[in-house]
Amino acid sequence: MSIPGNILDGIERLEPLPMTVQKLILMLDDEEVDLAEVAQIIEFDGAITSNVLRLANSAAFGGVSYIRETRNAVVRLGTATLLDILLIGHLRSMRVAAPHYNLSEDDLWLHGAAASLAAKATVKEARRTRISQVATVASLIHDIGKLIMVRYLKADVPSLYDICQEQNITLVEAERQVLDCDHAEVGGAMARKWCFPESIVQGIELHHQAPSGDGLPILDTVRVANEVAKLVASGMEVDGAHLHPDIADSCRRLSIDGEGFRRIRTTTAVWLADLKARYGVENGSPAPGRVR
Ligand SMILES: [Fe+2]
Numbered sequence: 001m002s003i004p005g006n007i008l009d010g011i012e013r014l015e016p017l018p019m020t021v022q023k024l025i026l027m028l029d030d031e032e033v034d035l036a037e038v039a040q041i042i043e044f045d046g047a048i049t050s051n052v053l054r055l056a057n058s059a060a061f062g063g064v065s066y067i068r069e070t071r072n073a074v075v076r077l078g079t080a081t082l083l084d085i086l087l088i089g090h091l092r093s094m095r096v097a098a099p100h101y102n103l104s105e106d107d108l109w110l111h112g113a114a115a116s117l118a119a120k121a122t123v124k125e126a127r128r129t130r131i132s133q134v135a136t137v138a139s140l141i142h143d144i145g146k147l148i149m150v151r152y153l154k155a156d157v158p159s160l161y162d163i164c165q166e167q168n169i170t171l172v173e174a175e176r177q178v179l180d181c182d183h184a185e186v187g188g189a190m191a192r193k194w195c196f197p198e199s200i201v202q203g204i205e206l207h208h209q210a211p212s213g214d215g216l217p218i219l220d221t222v223r224v225a226n227e228v229a230k231l232v233a234s235g236m237e238v239d240g241a242h243l244h245p246d247i248a249d250s251c252r253r254l255s256i257d258g259e260g261f262r263r264i265r266t267t268t269a270v271w272l273a274d275l276k277a278r279y280g281v282e283n284g285s286p287a288p289g290r291v292r
C-alpha cells in the first residue's frame with residue numbers, strides 16, 4: 001500500500017532533526033567512530049551533557065566507578081544510546097496528545113523510551129544472536145509514524161480504538177480504513193527522510209508484519225521490545241510460554257526462551273521507573289484501552 005499524497009507532503013514538511021542528532025546518525029554506521037569527536041559534539045549542549053552524564057551513572061548503565069567526564073560517558077554508553085537520549089529529548093519536544101489512539105501527551109514518547117530500554121535488555125538476553133545496538137534506536141522511534149497520523153485524523157473521525165473494538169480488527173487495519181496507510185509505513189518514510197540507516201527504516205516499517213523467512217534481528221528485536229513495552233505499561237505479567245505466536249517466533253529466532261522473556265520484562269520495568277524519575281514523569285495507573 002502506498003502513502004497518500006497529502007500525508008507524503010506532511011512528511012516532506014517535517015521539521016529537520018537537531019544538528020547534533022543528524023551528526024550522530026551519520027556516525028551510527030561507522031565502526032571506526034572517534035568517540036572524542038562524539039564527546040565534542042555533545043559538549044556543545046550543556047543540557048544534553050548533564051543528561052548523558054546522569055544516564056551513564058544510572059541504574060541501567062552505571063558501572064563500578066562514577067563518571068564525571070563526557071568522553072568516558074560516551075565510551076560507557078555508545079553512539080546508539082547517545083542517539084537514544086537525544087531523540088527522547090526531541091520526541092518529548094514534539095509530544096502531542098493522540099486521542100484517536102487513546103494516548104495522552106506523554107504516552108507516545110514514553111512507549112518509545114520503554115521499547116528502547118526493552119531492546120537494550122533484549123540485546124543483553126539474546127547472547128547467542130548478534131544484534132546491532134541500533135536496534136535500540138529503531139525501537140525508540142518504531143511508532144513515530146503516529147506523530148504524522150494524528151495530524152490527519154480529524155476530530156469527527158471515531159477513535160481508532162473504537163473501530164478496532166467494533167470490527168474486531170487490528171490497529172493498523174483501522175488506520176488503513178481511515179487514512180489509506182498505517183503508522184508503520186509512515187514512520188518508515190519519516191526515518192528515510194531523516195536519513196536513518198536502512199536497517200532502522202526496516203525495523204520501523206515492518207514492525208507490524210510477521211517477518212518472512214529468517215527475519216531480521218533488528219526487526220525481531222523491535223517486535224519483542226514493542227510487546228514488552230506494552231506489557232510494562234499495562235502492568236501485565238505474561239508467561240513467556242503464552243506469547244502471541246508472531247512474538248514467540250521473533251523470540252525463537254533471537255534464541256530467547258520464556259524465562260529470558262520474563263527477565264527482559266522485569267529489567268525493562270526497573271529501567272523505565274528510573275527513566276521516569278529522571279524525566280520527572282508521574283507513575284500513573286495503567287490506562288485501559290490504549291492501542292499501539
Ligand atoms: Fe506500532
Ligand SMILES: [Fe+2]
Pocket residue numbers: 111142143226292
Ligand atoms: Fe508500539
